[in-house]
Amino acid sequence: DQQVKQNSPSLSVQEGRISILNCDYTNSMFDYFLWYKKYPAEGPTFLISISSIKDKNEDGRFTVFLNKSAKHLSLHIVPSQPGDSAVYFCAASSNAGGTSYGKLTFGQGTILTVHP
Amino acid sequence: ETGVTQSPTHLIKTRGQQVTLRCSSQSGHNTVSWYQQALGQGPQFIFQYYREEENGRGNFPPRFSGLQFPNYSSELNVNALELDDSALYLCASSFGGRALNTEAFFGQGTRLTVV
Numbered sequence: 349d350q351q352v353k354q355n356s357p358s359l360s361v362q363e364g365r366i367s368i369l370n371c372d373y374t375n376s377m378f379d380y381f382l383w384y385k386k387y388p389a390e391g392p393t394f395l396i397s398i399s400s401i402k403d404k405n406e407d408g409r410f411t412v413f414l415n416k417s418a419k420h421l422s423l424h425i426v427p428s429q430p431g432d433s434a435v436y437f438c439a440a441s442s443n444a445g446g447t448s449y450g451k452l453t454f455g456q457g458t459i460l461t462v463h464p
Numbered sequence: 465e466t467g468v469t470q471s472p473t474h475l476i477k478t479r480g481q482q483v484t485l486r487c488s489s490q491s492g493h494n495t496v497s498w499y500q501q502a503l504g505q506g507p508q509f510i511f512q513y514y515r516e517e518e519n520g521r522g523n524f525p526p527r528f529s530g531l532q533f534p535n536y537s538s539e540l541n542v543n544a545l546e547l548d549d550s551a552l553y554l555c556a557s558s559f560g561g562r563a564l565n566t567e568a569f570f571g572q573g574t575r576l577t578v579v
Contacts (some may be wrong), residue, residue, distance in 0.1 A: 382567060391570030393556055437506050451520055452568060454506030
């Protein structure tokens with residue numbers, strides 16, 4: 349039961365162009381979404397998050413869009429840089445009923461390669 | 465501000481053995497979560513500890529157990545190791561326990577290989 353899906357295993361982008369990473373979810377109880385970046389031999393690093401009460405959150409070159417009706421979120425990186433090359437994970441959590449313990453449900457990850 | 469540290473970084477064990485992995489949480493954090501990341505997959509939630517008590521558990525058998533200490537550091541114990549337990553084990557610390565909506569900060573992971 350894959351509640352969070354990243355259907356593109358990999359994405360290749362030219363430096364300076366936009367990178368768009370997509371994520372779909374099935375659990376309508378999810379109300380908080382996060383993106384993490386992971387380099388080899390390191391743990392995931394938090395990038396940006398969005399609450400379900402918003403549809404957009406921006407932080408520098410990174411913007412996350414949330415479409416609740418479609419149960420879809422995306423991460424835009426503009427402009428892309430070679431140092432952005434990494435595995436990107438989307439994750440979701442739920443505080444429904446006040447019983448959430450902060451469990452994160454992750455997608456499978458997308459390998460982003462930014463070419464100089 | 466110290467980050468999340470895990471030990472050891474790599475470990476090789478034989479099937480049937482027991483293993484203990486350790487995690488020191490980030491300064492100021494009182495919640496520790498453990499995740500298993502198999503090759504090519506995203507991290508899967510094992511369990512979380514908040515104020516020294518288990519605060520939620522994923523779909524893992526009882527041979528996966530844990531502890532949290534008064535200083536909020538944590539251990540993950542796995543008994544009767546199986547080949548499928550080979551994975552990267554990630555520890556994440558955060559603040560807030562049940563009210564969590566803050567970002568979890570991950571350690572670098574422990575790579576466990578079961579042969």
